[in-house]
Amino acid sequence: MSELRVEELSAATIVAVNNLSLKPGQEQFLAPVSYGIAATAVNPQTSWQRVVLDGDEVVGFVSASFGADTPDEHFHNVLWRINVDADDQRRGIGRFAVNALIDEARARGVDHVNVIYEAGADGPEAFFRRVGFEPVGETEYAEVVATIRVTS
Template structure:
């Protein structure tokens, strides 16, 4: 059960090791990068990455990283900017308790706060794909691919 103290917090020196210790189930490891990889990407893409620990009470139960206001395809439209969910890692023993839904809603709120009206996400297709989770939250496929991953959008109206 999710507590009323559920929140997203920045990754800091004080919680870094606990955040890096978040592991998804072994059968999901091929679907999402490890938190350490995400934090390295956040460092390299500091202007657009928004990494956060998902905390319930005093326990880190997951990690989420958004991308905020990136130019999607400058060759088509340099003003076309997008924001959305880049990574979502919920600890293996904490899945199915609403933490992922909370994280997506919190990222959506941050996008709205910054003036965005849509949230985007991609996922690996195939067995154990998170596609049903994202579709269940209202994301709809755009027909685009990012690499080999389908792109979906959630209207934030």
């Protein structure tokens, strides 16, 4: 593995992000990438979208928002999506992306980040727990709300 880095989503990387593959069963837990990318156009001040590169190859994508103006506190600082190409999973890329998100949260003075996901056998819960998210509640649609604390 080369040195991983994150870069802002751009016209040069958007096609590669749209072509990231999933392992069988993962697609039911992840909306199309274009949904997450559209968030930047809608809320450029609060949206944070980055690609993870291994050398020059896009191997992952992470989308979050900070300080969203919504009455539901779960959505104020939230990881919306993280996906790592199927061939690159289990190499630490997802953890690297979460750490980049935590660094961004820290720089913004945020004390926690939430993630909301659907529970299920092939779902992301084990990954989120491994990287430090702890379940704290449920949405009205029975999705899990988990939080990771940002330390200074």
